[in-house]
Amino acid sequence: MRPTVRxxxxxxxxxxxVLALGLAACRSNDDALNEVREQQRLILAKLNALDQKIDKVxxxxxxxxxxxxxxxxxxxxxxxxxxxxRGPQTAPVTIVEFSDYQCPFCAxxxxxxxxxxxxxxxQTRLVYKHFPLSAIHPQALPxxxxxxxAQKQGKFWEMHEKLFANQRGLAPEQINExxxxxxxxxKRFEADMQSDEVKAAVxxxxxxxxxxxxxxxxxxxxxxxxxQNRSLEGFKQLIDPILRDAAAGQxxxxxxxxx
Numbered sequence: 473m474r475p476t477v478r479x480x481x482x483x484x485x486x487x488x489x490v491l492a493l494g495l496a497a498c499r500s501n502d503d504a505l506n507e508v509r510e511q512q513r514l515i516l517a518k519l520n521a522l523d524q525k526i527d528k529v530x531x532x533x534x535x536x537x538x539x540x541x542x543x544x545x546x547x548x549x550x551x552x553x554x555x556x557x558r559g560p561q562t563a564p565v566t567i568v569e570f571s572d573y574q575c576p577f578c579a580x581x582x583x584x585x586x587x588x589x590x591x592x593x594x595q596t597r598l599v600y601k602h603f604p605l606s607a608i609h610p611q612a613l614p615x616x617x618x619x620x621x622a623q624k625q626g627k628f629w630e631m632h633e634k635l636f637a638n639q640r641g642l643a644p645e646q647i648n649e650x651x652x653x654x655x656x657x658x659k660r661f662e663a664d665m666q667s668d669e670v671k672a673a674v675x676x677x678x679x680x681x682x683x684x685x686x687x688x689x690x691x692x693x694x695x696x697x698x699x700q701n702r703s704l705e706g707f708k709q710l711i712d713p714i715l716r717d718a719a720a721g722q723x724x725x726x727x728x729x730x731x
Contacts, residue, residue, distance in 0.1 A: 559597030574609035
């Protein structure tokens with residue numbers, strides 16, 4: 473872009489000078505020469521201003537683009553708290569998943585996470601964190617509250633499976649039916665669905681996700697490091713070095729072990 477603008481400006485300037493010189497030759501007086509100089513001054517001033525604008529545009533284009541989401545080079549502190557878990561509590565590797573029950577990509581990630589847990593049955597545990605994207609998934613927040621209410625009766629994972637298996641059926645009456653199917657005390661379940669304690673537990677997960685840069689779902693961390701390659705190989709790339717360090721007696725970098 474820049475050479476083209478300058479080339480056109482140079483042609484314009486040359487034409488203006490020729491025209492002005494012709495005028496000077498015809499008039500042969502000081503007024504004509506002064507007019508030539510003034511035209512040159514104005515043209516050069518415009519060219520300089522144009523150069524500065526081009527430089528500013530080029531500088532903005534060259535500026536690094538800020539990445540969206542958690543920093544892949546950083547290890548995040550992700551307290552387990554009262555979140556539901558699967559796997560040994562003393563496992564050297566903690567997988568933390570921020571997920572949304574109405575998100576189709578989260579449903580597709582369920583088999584992948586199960587595969588990772590099965591490959592490392594004694595070395596990994598899963599921690600589930602609620603991160604409903606209510607702006608695009610209006611039924612995700614009620615579903616998250618339902619899962620948290622089921623957790624109060626020790627049936628989180630049963631409700632978890634039901635919700636992901638029925639993503640197109642998350643209306644209140646359908647969620648109540650899933651609660652009956654997994655054997656919940658319905659009076660207690662309905663009360664917990666309305667309780668401030670259960671709602672606060674879901675909001676706590678959302679706030680934690682926001683603090684560490686979660687923007688979409690699923691977002692998965694392995695010992696506090698975000699999983700970029702969402703595949704079994706991607707899990708292995710993060711998990712294997714941790715296990716090698718543990719076998720060598722080196723303290724594992726584990727930013728998610730806090731409870």
